[in-house]
Amino acid sequence: MSEIETRFLAPPAATGIRLDLTGAVTRRAGAIVPLLAVIVAWEAASRSGIVTPFLLPPISAVLGRVWEDAISGELALNLGQTLFRSLAGFAIAGAGGVALGILMARRRWVRWFFDPIVSVGFPMPKIAFLPIFMLWLGLYDVSKISMAVFNAIFPVITATIAAAEGVDRPLLWSARSLGASERQLLREIILPAALPQILTGLQVALPISMIVMIVTEMMMGGQGLGGAMIAASRFADSPGVFAGIVEIAVAGLCLVKGIALLRGRLLAWHQETQEPTTV
Structure with a gap:
């Protein structure tokens, strides 16, 4: 393979790897963010006094x-x-x-x-x-x-x-x-x-x-x-x-x-x- 071909072929491969990593991180974040939102809302509702700690402990x-x-x-x-x-x-x-x-x-x-x-x-x-x-x-x-x-x-x-x-x-x-x-x-x-x-x-x-x-x-x-x-x-x-x-x-x-x-x-x-x- 010539040097010119190598230059043209290498960047797409690297870009593909970066896209795969970005997609994996995005999927992981998409699974974690809703859970974190529920946890934060739970703690805030309990601490704010909207419900008593007996009904919803922090x-x-x-x-x-x-x-x-x-x-x-x-x-x-x-x-x-x-x-x-x-x-x-x-x-x-x-x-x-x-x-x-x-x-x-x-x-x-x-x-x-x-x-x-x-x-x-x-x-x-x-x-x-x-x-x-x-x-x-x-x-x-x-x-x-x-x-x-x-x-x-x-x-x-x-x-x-x-x-x-x-x-x-x-x-x-x-x-x-x-x-x-x-x-x-x-x-x-x-x-x-x-x-x-x-x-x-x-x-x-x-x-x-x-x-x-x-x-x-x-x-x-x-x-x-x-x-x-x-x-x-x-x-x-x-x-x-x-x-x-x-x-x-x-x-x-x-x-x-x-x-x-x-x-x-x-x-x-x-x-x-x-x-x-x-x-």
């Missing part, structure tokens, strides 16, 4: 309470209990939902039996079964994890069915003509092709598991973020209640970001990771 006092919980070890204990139950329920729902969804898509008799159950169970408010789970399984981890599984499994099943049925038929026909067995079809074609949509169902199921676990802990009591919040409300501990909200929000955000990162790793080969994102 964010500084709430963060101070979070720090106290962290130093005392109470935050680690409650957060650990909630995350353990939520992730256990999510893992069971994910494994069971993917397996059942694949079977419903590949076996007519399985579809015939479970389709009415899924069709009725998916749209209904399954948290209404909480008293039944309390009667049947008690007030401890088994009933709480079972509630998370019961609520989180339906979006995984429906996403897996849609993904497995959406695999290109010519691919399956070609593999069969080459002598592929049912297990090879599943491992080599169906699961890789269906993986993006299955992961979408899992991304929906994870926050559902977390939400249901918080509500379940509030109703059943005991250790956990939900139990700590309801205990604080019984003693009119307003900073403790809002500290629980902040802790739940941060934990939920970390879970959502974590599964999004896992999706990017698992789909490194897929077209969606090769295209520039606009989010």
Whole structure:
């Protein structure tokens, strides 16, 4: 390459890098600025006397309470209990939902039996079964994890069915003509092709598991973020209640970001990771 060509080609590359960096910074700022605005408005409203500190304690006092919980070890204990139950329920729902969804898509008799159950169970408010789970399984981890599984499994099943049925038929026909067995079809074609949509169902199921676990802990009591919040409300501990909200929000955000990162790793080969994102 001549010196003249180098001079003409180098500046656009540098400009492109600067534009990418500027876009990344802009997106980050766009995500942080609204949160900062809410925090500032919260502190100003509480300090101004528009609302009493009991109804809306200052964010500084709430963060101070979070720090106290962290130093005392109470935050680690409650957060650990909630995350353990939520992730256990999510893992069971994910494994069971993917397996059942694949079977419903590949076996007519399985579809015939479970389709009415899924069709009725998916749209209904399954948290209404909480008293039944309390009667049947008690007030401890088994009933709480079972509630998370019961609520989180339906979006995984429906996403897996849609993904497995959406695999290109010519691919399956070609593999069969080459002598592929049912297990090879599943491992080599169906699961890789269906993986993006299955992961979408899992991304929906994870926050559902977390939400249901918080509500379940509030109703059943005991250790956990939900139990700590309801205990604080019984003693009119307003900073403790809002500290629980902040802790739940941060934990939920970390879970959502974590599964999004896992999706990017698992789909490194897929077209969606090769295209520039606009989010």
